[in-house]
Amino acid sequence: MLDFHAALKKLRNHLKNNDLRFTNERLTILEEIFQFPPHFDAEQLFIYIRKKHNHISRATVYRTLDLLSQIGIIKKENLGKDYASYELDYKMPHHDHLICEICGKVIEFADDIIEKRQREISENNGMVMVRHQLQIFGRCKEHTE
Amino acid sequence: MLDFHAALKKLRNHLKNNDLRFTNERLTILEEIFQFPPHFDAEQLFIYIRKKHNHISRATVYRTLDLLSQIGIIKKENLGKDYASYELDYKMPHHDHLICEICGKVIEFADDIIEKRQREISENNGMVMVRHQLQIFGRCKEHTE
DNA sequence: ACATAAAGTGTGACTCAGTCTCAATTTAAC
DNA sequence: GTTAAATTGAGACTGAGTCACACTTTATGT
Numbered sequence A, B: 001m002l003d004f005h006a007a008l009k010k011l012r013n014h015l016k017n018n019d020l021r022f023t024n025e026r027l028t029i030l031e032e033i034f035q036f037p038p039h040f041d042a043e044q045l046f047i048y049i050r051k052k053h054n055h056i057s058r059a060t061v062y063r064t065l066d067l068l069s070q071i072g073i074i075k076k077e078n079l080g081k082d083y084a085s086y087e088l089d090y091k092m093p094h095h096d097h098l099i100c101e102i103c104g105k106v107i108e109f110a111d112d113i114i115e116k117r118q119r120e121i122s123e124n125n126g127m128v129m130v131r132h133q134l135q136i137f138g139r140c141k142e143h144t145e
Numbered sequence C: 001a002c003a004t005a006a007a008g009t010g011t012g013a014c015t016c017a018g019t020c021t022c023a024a025t026t027t028a029a030c
Numbered sequence D: 001g002t003t004a005a006a007t008t009g010a011g012a013c014t015g016a017g018t019c020a021c022a023c024t025t026t027a028t029g030t
Helices: A004-017 A024-035 A042-052 A058-071 A112-124 B004-017 B024-035 B042-052 B058-071 B112-124
Strands: A039-041 A074-077 A085-088 A096-100 A106-109 A127-140 B039-041 B074-077 B085-088 B096-100 B106-109 B127-140
Touching: A004 A024, A004 A058, A024 A042, A024 A058, A039 A042, A042 A058, A058 A074, A112 A127, A112 B112, A112 B127, A127 B112, B004 B024, B004 B058, B024 B042, B024 B058, B039 B042, B042 B058, B058 B074, B112 B127
Parallel strands: A096 A127, B096 B127
Antiparallel strands: A039 A085, A074 A085, A096 A106, A127 B127, B039 B085, B074 B085, B096 B106
């Protein structure tokens, strides 16, 4: 699992290799992401960051989220809301999500049987699979009557 | 698979049972949905309908899409865009989607192995599954180099 | 067919997430 | 320290979708 220092190194590396600048804003945003819950929304994060660093703009937060996604430090996810969610990109190569409809709790899982079956289904339908996403919505222990 | 007359009957029934009105607008929108590709976006549909029936407003189209979703005539789907897609709600009870990243073609599939495995995964994680969605993105025959 | 009450409609203002422009600032590299 | 190029903040803008409300239409009882 990616820790802050590994992420920072990855970021600096990417910036250097692409003639991009290592800015205070980018550092701050990366730091704050690591303070934040592992699954989060851009706007939530922006509001949180804005409170602590009132010079950082929405545009910069969104731009940085895009940047970090490209590098593979975070990952844009659809978690059933009508806006994007992000998560820290753990080492687990593919994983999908169980989401509690009541409390929003997110559990990650990876399953070989499903992965394999997806590849088979793609082939059977004449497609080459590039990526996939699976969300299971339900109720967690605390929210089942 | 649901045909227009079955859908219309379902709609009239629901309206009657819920003290709602059968309006020209609702009829027109239902008719146009059946003229349209089986997977569509609200805004696309609105523009198409607006051309032919220039008195029908965006609000009515969106309201009717919600209504038809509640009844189960259409279904709101996430097909990887950052706005909602809809599809005619076929009889196939659960199905998921293969989506070509290049041309947007959508293929439907249902798979017992995956369905079963999802239930197992939910249980193993202490959740009761309510619904799920799986999208496989890839390239269809015509768009594989 | 007609009156009536309740539901539905169109308009346009609004929201919300996200993007864009551009002048001013900051960074990296010499 | 200079300089060119990258980055930033502000706020205007976009696009999907929602909302309020005056006006219209429907369903029902007569």
